[in-house]
Amino acid sequence: xxxxxxxxxxxxxxxxxxxxxxxxxxxxxxxxxxxxxxxxxxxxxxxxxxxxxxxxxxxxxxxxxxxxxxxxxxxxxxxxxxxxxxxxxxxxxxxxxxxxxxxxxxxxxxxxxxxxxxxxxxxxxxxxxxxxxxxxxxxxxxxxxxxxxxxxxxxxxxxxxxxxxxxxxxxxxxxxxxxxxxxxxxxxxxxxxxxxxxxxxxxxxxxxxxxxxxxxxxxxxxxxxxxxxxxxxxxxxxxxxxxxxxxxxxxxxxxxxxxxxxxxxxxxxxxxxxxxxxxxxxxxxxxxxxxxxxxxxxxxxxxxxxxxxxxxxxxxxxxxxxxxxxxxxxxx
Numbered sequence: 001x002x003x004x005x006x007x008x009x010x011x012x013x014x015x016x017x018x019x020x021x022x023x024x025x026x027x028x029x030x031x032x033x034x035x036x037x038x039x040x041x042x043x044x045x046x047x048x049x050x051x052x053x054x055x056x057x058x059x060x061x062x063x064x065x066x067x068x069x070x071x072x073x074x075x076x077x078x079x080x081x082x083x084x085x086x087x088x089x090x091x092x093x094x095x096x097x098x099x100x101x102x103x104x105x106x107x108x109x110x111x112x113x114x115x116x117x118x119x120x121x122x123x124x125x126x127x128x129x130x131x132x133x134x135x136x137x138x139x140x141x142x143x144x145x146x147x148x149x150x151x152x153x154x155x156x157x158x159x160x161x162x163x164x165x166x167x168x169x170x171x172x173x174x175x176x177x178x179x180x181x182x183x184x185x186x187x188x189x190x191x192x193x194x195x196x197x198x199x200x201x202x203x204x205x206x207x208x209x210x211x212x213x214x215x216x217x218x219x220x221x222x223x224x225x226x227x228x229x230x231x232x233x234x235x236x237x238x239x240x241x242x243x244x245x246x247x248x249x250x251x252x253x254x255x256x257x258x259x260x261x262x263x264x265x266x267x268x269x270x271x272x273x274x275x276x277x278x279x280x281x282x283x284x285x286x287x288x289x290x291x292x293x294x295x296x297x298x299x300x301x302x303x304x305x306x307x308x309x310x311x312x313x314x315x316x317x318x319x320x321x322x323x324x325x326x327x328x329x330x331x332x
Contacts, residue, residue, distance in 0.1 A: 160188025
């Protein structure tokens with residue numbers, strides 16, 4: 001089954017699923033290995049990989065390239081942050097074509113005006129309603145032409161935009177749904193009651209991130225499914241003060257710069273002794289597919305080519321137990 005067909009079925013049949021926000025192909029592979037049913041390529045993460053803030057600086061080419069790497073690395077559906085579509089209605093049409101051609105199953109398209117920015121950042125403004133509807137209609141027409149199962153998600157930023165309101169977000173949600181959009185993604189809702197109101201007024205399916213929702217209000221997955229939320233999305237990229245992965249990287253890099261090899265030894269020991277709740281992570285190169293690389297070489301290259309693995313030095317030998325260290329040998 002095509003990934004677009006699978007994702008559309010989940011939404012249409014209200015089969016609640018959990019996705020992970022990822023920045024690159026490596027994170028996507030980890031998310032799939034952890035059991036996530038889909039991954040969403042972060043626009044903020046893609047911008048960060050390019051060295052930019054998430055302020056509308058990344059190009060369509062950069063986004064599509066990253067999307068293609070992720071799609072080719074996992075077997076689960078990939079949802080891509082298409083930002084504002086990178087310009088006017090002509091740019092939106094091209095963006096939909098390019099993202100579909102990259103193999104994505106879905107695309108987010110937001111209603112922000114230029115200068116756009118990350119949905120978590122203050123200073124947002126939104127397009128006039130008729131202009132936003134025109135962009136969504138253009139996207140829907142291209143989708144219907146190329147792959148009717150491709151899922152188009154409208155991200156509505158009206159609640160958190162300058163002069164915005166819950167009422168405007170609901171009004172826009174109705175208009176975007178009428179334009180042919182499949183899924184609604186409301187940014188910056190402040191309470192679960194606001195989300196419930198939008199679902200009652202506009203209807204499901206809803207793509208959901210917790211965003212500003214207080215921890216004590218956040219529902220269980222079962223409760224979300226009952227509300228009409230089709231998808232709970234967990235972002236892996238957060239501001240540095242919030243994300244444990246980023247904070248840990250910050251600490252390790254500072255420590256290694258100051259203490260050198262002593263710090264490296266400390267953090268290696270920390271990783272080896274860490275009480276992994278879900279089992280110790282696989283060896284990096286094993287996880288990235290080097291065992292498969294060796295199998296391909298064994299299938300298509302002369303047998304003597306396999307001797308290089310026994311006659312060379314490496315911290316890891318593809319296809320062997322990564323915990324077994326090989327003695328240093330010389331090529332003979």
